[in-house]
Amino acid sequence: MEHQVSHRLPRVLIFPLPAQGPVNSMLKLAELLALQGLHVTFLNTQFTHNRLLLHADIQARFATYPGFLFKTISDGLPDDHPRSGDTVMEVIRSINTESKSVFRHMLVSDELGSENSPSVTCIIVDGIFGGFATDIANELHIPIIHFRTLGACCIWVNLCIPKVIEGRELPIRGEEDMDRLIRNVPGTERFLRCRDLPSFCRARNLTDPDLQVFVQQTLHSPRAQAIILNTFEDLEGPIISHIRTLCPNIYSIGPLHMHLKLRLANNEASSQSSNNLFEVDRSCIAWLDAQPPKSIIYISFGSFTVMTRNQLIEFWYGLVNSNARFLWVARLDLVAGDGEEAQIPLELLEESRERGFIVGWAPQEEVLAHPAVGGFLTHSGWNSTLESIVAGVPMICWPYFADQQVNSRFVSEVWKIGIDIKDVCDRKIVEKMLNDLMVERKEEFSKAADEISRLARQSVNEGGSSYYNLDRLIEDIRLTSSGRVGSY
Numbered sequence: 001m002e003h004q005v006s007h008r009l010p011r012v013l014i015f016p017l018p019a020q021g022p023v024n025s026m027l028k029l030a031e032l033l034a035l036q037g038l039h040v041t042f043l044n045t046q047f048t049h050n051r052l053l054l055h056a057d058i059q060a061r062f063a064t065y066p067g068f069l070f071k072t073i074s075d076g077l078p079d080d081h082p083r084s085g086d087t088v089m090e091v092i093r094s095i096n097t098e099s100k101s102v103f104r105h106m107l108v109s110d111e112l113g114s115e116n117s118p119s120v121t122c123i124i125v126d127g128i129f130g131g132f133a134t135d136i137a138n139e140l141h142i143p144i145i146h147f148r149t150l151g152a153c154c155i156w157v158n159l160c161i162p163k164v165i166e167g168r169e170l171p172i173r174g175e176e177d178m179d180r181l182i183r184n185v186p187g188t189e190r191f192l193r194c195r196d197l198p199s200f201c202r203a204r205n206l207t208d209p210d211l212q213v214f215v216q217q218t219l220h221s222p223r224a225q226a227i228i229l230n231t232f233e234d235l236e237g238p239i240i241s242h243i244r245t246l247c248p249n250i251y252s253i254g255p256l257h258m259h260l261k262l263r264l265a266n267n268e269a270s271s272q273s274s275n276n277l278f279e280v281d282r283s284c285i286a287w288l289d290a291q292p293p294k295s296i297i298y299i300s301f302g303s304f305t306v307m308t309r310n311q312l313i314e315f316w317y318g319l320v321n322s323n324a325r326f327l328w329v330a331r332l333d334l335v336a337g338d339g340e341e342a343q344i345p346l347e348l349l350e351e352s353r354e355r356g357f358i359v360g361w362a363p364q365e366e367v368l369a370h371p372a373v374g375g376f377l378t379h380s381g382w383n384s385t386l387e388s389i390v391a392g393v394p395m396i397c398w399p400y401f402a403d404q405q406v407n408s409r410f411v412s413e414v415w416k417i418g419i420d421i422k423d424v425c426d427r428k429i430v431e432k433m434l435n436d437l438m439v440e441r442k443e444e445f446s447k448a449a450d451e452i453s454r455l456a457r458q459s460v461n462e463g464g465s466s467y468y469n470l471d472r473l474i475e476d477i478r479l480t481s482s483g484r485v486g487s488y
């Protein structure tokens with residue numbers, strides 16, 4: 001059955017991966033489109049939507065945009081599924097298999113629209129759902145754009161994985177093989193090692209389901225009319241050029257959080273965005289206010305990372321022994337295990353009471369922009385990386401999974417704005433790296449981070465590449481929605 005595309009107002013459907021980072025960046029994109037007068041439907045899983053209602057101000061904020069709708073869809077998992085930490089791949093797999101027919105039905109029955117814009121005229125979907133969503137979009141003749149919420153560096157590596165496998169560079173043959181350079185990812189031959197490939201490439205068996213999801217979904221990217229990337233040309237231009245050989249129409253419009261901030265600057269409709277799935281503890285801002293400039297190392301491992309108790313203890317000893325002042329985000333489920341096992345030992349807490357502050361979840365963008373923060377010990381999630389880049393804060397990278405292994409290598413070897421300690425969790429090394437970042441090599445890293453921060457800001461200002469690309473995206477959505485031909 002052919003879907004009748006309405007010639008009334010355009011309506012963009014946005015469907016994110018239900019996790020903190022992707023929801024955050026796609027809500028920012030949604031707001032940027034709504035600011036330009038486009039009608040947007042933001043489709044959340046029921047679980048994510050409930051968390052946003054609890055911890056963020058989304059209802060009131062988006063109610064100010066005409067035609068903005070929130071809708072929900074089931075992720076196909078039972079109510080008591082945790083949907084956190086290590087289980088994110090189960091969520092992705094479930095949506096890819098279980099939500100397909102509901103998604104199609106929602107589009108066909110026009111239940112995602114409003115009176116003035118009843119039909120979806122453009123779909124923007126997280127690329128991880130690119131397979132089924134593109135099948136449906138093509139069947140219904142609705143233009144589809146894949147939003148890859150990862151860095152271009154990881155997208156490019158994913159696109160090359162079949163070649164890497166063909167060239168017999170995978171599977172990795174044990175620990176002694178981890179520093180071998182990879183030859184089949186053009187542009188990265190000089191520095192990308194086995195250990196820097198996305199974590200799923202560590203599977204011994206190449207039919208591993210997580211590896212397959214990551215690779216197969218990325219291979220659907222060239223089927224989309226266009227790709228949106230939350231990055232900017234001055235950061236990843238050479239890598240984006242490689243991706244363009246397979247996906248010619250790319251809108252690099254990041255860093256989205258900065259872009260939104262600038263475009264909202266003169267707009268009274270909405271002045272700040274809070275897209276948290278966790279309860280934010282703002283008490284750390286007053287504590288930071290009382291600290292000397294650039295004296296604090298901010299420590300956060302994002303929304304998924306789970307570490308062992310042993311790793312937690314090594315980080316704490318490293319921190320305590322380095323004498324660094326710190327703000328630590330200790331998510332409730334950061335450490336595997338229950339009760340005492342998952343707690344920071346009291347004697348270590350005591351030792352650092354004077355120098356540290358702990359919260360369950362921080363207002364991270366604000367923390368990174370705070371003058372007291374001089375470094376970031378991070379898991380290298382793409383959003384955290386971009387937020388640190390914009391704030392000009394150098395990083396120590398301890399990647400956990402997925403794209404983070406690639407991001408951290410680019411931070412240290414390409415952009416030279418931090419240190420990569422992947423696969424190591426030893427108190428002596430943590431102590432030394434903290435000392436390098438915050439004292440010994442502080443000048444060198446600060447200078448590099450300031451320069452990249454300047455370029456990031458320039459890209460989203462009028463005349464910058466991301467600014468231009470966002471205008472082009474909006475214009476193309478309008479043209480294709482009205483039945484005229486846009487550039488995609």
Ligand code: UDP
Pocket residue numbers: 019020021022024276300301302303304305329360361362363364365380381382383384385387
């Ligand atoms: N974040 C936050 N407060 C925290 C920790 C993280 O607001 O205490 C936000 C952070 O600003 C970022 C997102 O959560 O936008 C995490 O996304 P990222 O891609 O870095 O990592 P993920 O959680 O997806 O692994």
